[in-house]
Amino acid sequence: MSTIKEIAEMAGVSRSTVSRVLNDSGYVSEDARKRVEKVIKETDYMPSVQAKSLRTKKTKVIGVIVPTIRTETSSRLVAGMDHVLAASGYQILLANTNQNREKELEFLQLLKVRQVDGIILAATNTNQALVDKLKALDVPLVVIGQEIDGVSNVLYDDYHAAKDLTQLLIEKEHKRIGFIGVDEKDRAVGYLRKQAFIDTMNQNTINIEKNWIQEAVFDIQSGYRAMERIVHDSNERPTAIFAVTDRLAIGAMQYLKQHNYQVPTDMAIASIGASEVSEHMTPPLTTVDYQNELAGEEAAKLLMHELINQESVSKKVMLGYRLLIRDSV
Amino acid sequence: MSTIKEIAEMAGVSRSTVSRVLNDSGYVSEDARKRVEKVIKETDYMPSVQAKSLRTKKTKVIGVIVPTIRTETSSRLVAGMDHVLAASGYQILLANTNQNREKELEFLQLLKVRQVDGIILAATNTNQALVDKLKALDVPLVVIGQEIDGVSNVLYDDYHAAKDLTQLLIEKEHKRIGFIGVDEKDRAVGYLRKQAFIDTMNQNTINIEKNWIQEAVFDIQSGYRAMERIVHDSNERPTAIFAVTDRLAIGAMQYLKQHNYQVPTDMAIASIGASEVSEHMTPPLTTVDYQNELAGEEAAKLLMHELINQESVSKKVMLGYRLLIRDSV
DNA sequence: AAAATATATGGTATCGATCCCACATTAATC
DNA sequence: GATTAATGTGGGATCGATACCATATATTTT
Numbered sequence: 077m078s079t080i081k082e083i084a085e086m087a088g089v090s091r092s093t094v095s096r097v098l099n100d101s102g103y104v105s106e107d108a109r110k111r112v113e114k115v116i117k118e119t120d121y122m123p124s125v126q127a128k129s130l131r132t133k134k135t136k137v138i139g140v141i142v143p144t145i146r147t148e149t150s151s152r153l154v155a156g157m158d159h160v161l162a163a164s165g166y167q168i169l170l171a172n173t174n175q176n177r178e179k180e181l182e183f184l185q186l187l188k189v190r191q192v193d194g195i196i197l198a199a200t201n202t203n204q205a206l207v208d209k210l211k212a213l214d215v216p217l218v219v220i221g222q223e224i225d226g227v228s229n230v231l232y233d234d235y236h237a238a239k240d241l242t243q244l245l246i247e248k249e250h251k252r253i254g255f256i257g258v259d260e261k262d263r264a265v266g267y268l269r270k271q272a273f274i275d276t277m278n279q280n281t282i283n284i285e286k287n288w289i290q291e292a293v294f295d296i297q298s299g300y301r302a303m304e305r306i307v308h309d310s311n312e313r314p315t316a317i318f319a320v321t322d323r324l325a326i327g328a329m330q331y332l333k334q335h336n337y338q339v340p341t342d343m344a345i346a347s348i349g350a351s352e353v354s355e356h357m358t359p360p361l362t363t364v365d366y367q368n369e370l371a372g373e374e375a376a377k378l379l380m381h382e383l384i385n386q387e388s389v390s391k392k393v394m395l396g397y398r399l400l401i402r403d404s405v
Numbered sequence: 406m407s408t409i410k411e412i413a414e415m416a417g418v419s420r421s422t423v424s425r426v427l428n429d430s431g432y433v434s435e436d437a438r439k440r441v442e443k444v445i446k447e448t449d450y451m452p453s454v455q456a457k458s459l460r461t462k463k464t465k466v467i468g469v470i471v472p473t474i475r476t477e478t479s480s481r482l483v484a485g486m487d488h489v490l491a492a493s494g495y496q497i498l499l500a501n502t503n504q505n506r507e508k509e510l511e512f513l514q515l516l517k518v519r520q521v522d523g524i525i526l527a528a529t530n531t532n533q534a535l536v537d538k539l540k541a542l543d544v545p546l547v548v549i550g551q552e553i554d555g556v557s558n559v560l561y562d563d564y565h566a567a568k569d570l571t572q573l574l575i576e577k578e579h580k581r582i583g584f585i586g587v588d589e590k591d592r593a594v595g596y597l598r599k600q601a602f603i604d605t606m607n608q609n610t611i612n613i614e615k616n617w618i619q620e621a622v623f624d625i626q627s628g629y630r631a632m633e634r635i636v637h638d639s640n641e642r643p644t645a646i647f648a649v650t651d652r653l654a655i656g657a658m659q660y661l662k663q664h665n666y667q668v669p670t671d672m673a674i675a676s677i678g679a680s681e682v683s684e685h686m687t688p689p690l691t692t693v694d695y696q697n698e699l700a701g702e703e704a705a706k707l708l709m710h711e712l713i714n715q716e717s718v719s720k721k722v723m724l725g726y727r728l729l730i731r732d733s734v
Numbered sequence: 735a736a737a738a739t740a741t742a743t744g745g746t747a748t749c750g751a752t753c754c755c756a757c758a759t760t761a762a763t764c
Numbered sequence: 765g766a767t768t769a770a771t772g773t774g775g776g777a778t779c780g781a782t783a784c785c786a787t788a789t790a791t792t793t794t
């Protein structure tokens with residue numbers, strides 16, 4: 077791999093001139109430019125990004141922190157970001173926390189040390205340690221999925237989406253509705269969605285049966301077991317289930333089928349996520365499309381905007397959502 | 406952010422000594438080491454990775470090129486790699502080609518320029534331009550999913566997996582079997598799986614009906630339409646379908662359900678992929694588990710091995726597979 | 735006690751770019 | 765035609781680390 081010095085010598089100019097050609101900056105005569113470009117083409121020269129970064133403090137790399145890379149939600153998010161970032165010549169340096177909150181902090185530090193030009197964090201919690209770290213970081217930053225004051229956010233409208241979905245079940249004449257949620261430390265998915273469910277039930281003066289409210293973790297098996305508990309833990313059964321993610325709903329449906337409950341006649345089911353297969357289940361699953369890919373794009377756009385304009389006012393983007401009413405309700 | 410020079414001054418030693426402490430190299434007195442470590446802790450000093458990389462030519466970054474980040478296959482692969490790489494302090498720089506073959510070449514170049522310590526390529530083809538580029542690259546490299554001479558490979562046993570699956574359908578007394586494949590330019594998924602199907606059919610002297618062999622692309626919709634063509638394009642119907650990926654099978658199943666064919670009584674269906682939902686379909690899908698996560702891990706291990714031992718002999722790892730026989734056949 | 739070796743430390747060059755300033759030449763303005 | 769401004773080019777310093785060599789002292793070996 078050749079260096080700028082060699083290119084300069086071959087083209088009979090100084091390194092400065094080559095640098096000017098490379099960056100299209102300052103004055104360069106047409107003649108010199110052509111000679112330099114010719115040599116660059118002939119030698120397949122590509123400037124060292126390390127040297128460049130050391131000098132300019134820019135890396136053209138964006139750090140992306142996700143709680144997992146296995147799920148559709150995450151991969152769509154990343155795909156959306158990549159779509160926007162690649163267009164501006166940025167690449168993604170991936171950091172996977174495996175749902176480990178400690179690691180969120182570690183990676184924030186690591187990415188900063190790696191001099192990424194910006195960070196996008198798909199957050200799973202809003203605890204104080206995280207908030208403090210984010211504010212101290214001094215790197216352009218966008219957080220997806222959790223509202224944190226003082227930093228830019230791309231937010232899903234968890235509360236209203238969950239409310240609409242609950243309302244839908246109620247409008248379908250359901251009076252006995254179960255709920256499969258997750259840890260409330262996850263404010264968006266755990267707390268807000270549950271709160272919306274509770275509020276909507278209360279506003280419609282519908283009783284909430286405690287045994288029908290179950291907490292699970294983020295996988296299909298866990299949804300299966302939550303459904304099992306709902307069926308076993310009380311004498312009566314609900315006629316509808318609200319699961320906070322598609323995977324939980326899929327697990328729940330699987331349990332129901334195996335135990336000869338008909339969906340939706342014996343039990344209706346609805347969830348949030350709009351996973352690709354939700355449409356291809358039997359029956360197709362009623363769900364909310366959060367358009368994760370769009371969320372990733374929005375986050376990336378926000379970040380690009382901050383990078384270009386150097387501004388550090390934090391912005392909030394509240395994303396829309398679409399109710400996909402299908403045969404499971 | 407402070408520099409090594411400042412740390413040296415604060416600790417009353419030279420930059421060289423600080424560097425020795427940081428890298429645990431050469432001779433450092435206990436006394437000096439302690440003073441330096443104290444200052445490092447107090448100032449939260451972290452050495453600039455750019456400067457270090459510029460000097461050492463090492464980045465602790467591995468470039469990963471994938472054809473998409475949306476699918477389960479890819480995200481599992483990446484998850485597996487991350488698992489192994491993170492353990493050795495490497496991070497993943499992601500490059501998504503969006504199924505664009507040109508971009509594979511571009512990204513290989515870009516990653517090299519970015520001085521990644523190694524590259525893992527989840528390849529979708531084996532054309533000459535790619536092979537040439539790979540050989541010219543001079544960066545430790547592992548290719549997943551396609552066999553390319555002279556470079557290290559982690560391979561799925563596409564041929565035998567497809568053979569076993571075809572054989573399974575035959576053993577279930579099927580004599581009329583359709584096939585939904587993809588472009589044969591993808592040697593592994595397109596060509597080998599099809600060839601195994603054809604060979605197995607021939608070996609069992611079962612006639613192959615041309616209209617029942619359809620080519621699709623990698624999504625659910627495409628599987629749906631391929632199934633539609635199979636049903637429409639001839640007077641007779643097959644009694645079983647082999648789809649080369651789960652998503653194609655899911656699409657096919659959806660078509661069958663909508664048109665009141667019972668799976669597996671009217672039409673059996675089997676595929677390759679072992680996607681998470683395959684287990685939760687109605688009926689559960691018979692498929693082959695390639696253990697993509699393991700593949701990612703193997704590829705990363707192979708790469709780590711090359712990096713440590715500096716050796717450049719190319720190795721081949723042929724992965725096992727598991728037939729998951731479920732109710733769809 | 736001298737020679738050889740191990741331990742400890744610092745200084746300078748270097749990696750490969752960009753930035754800034756000095757200087758030369760050409761063009762524009764009065 | 766003199767002054768100012770625009771254009772073009774090169775050289776040295778710099779980013780922040782490591783590599784290598786020189787030198788000083790402590791410890792072993794003969």
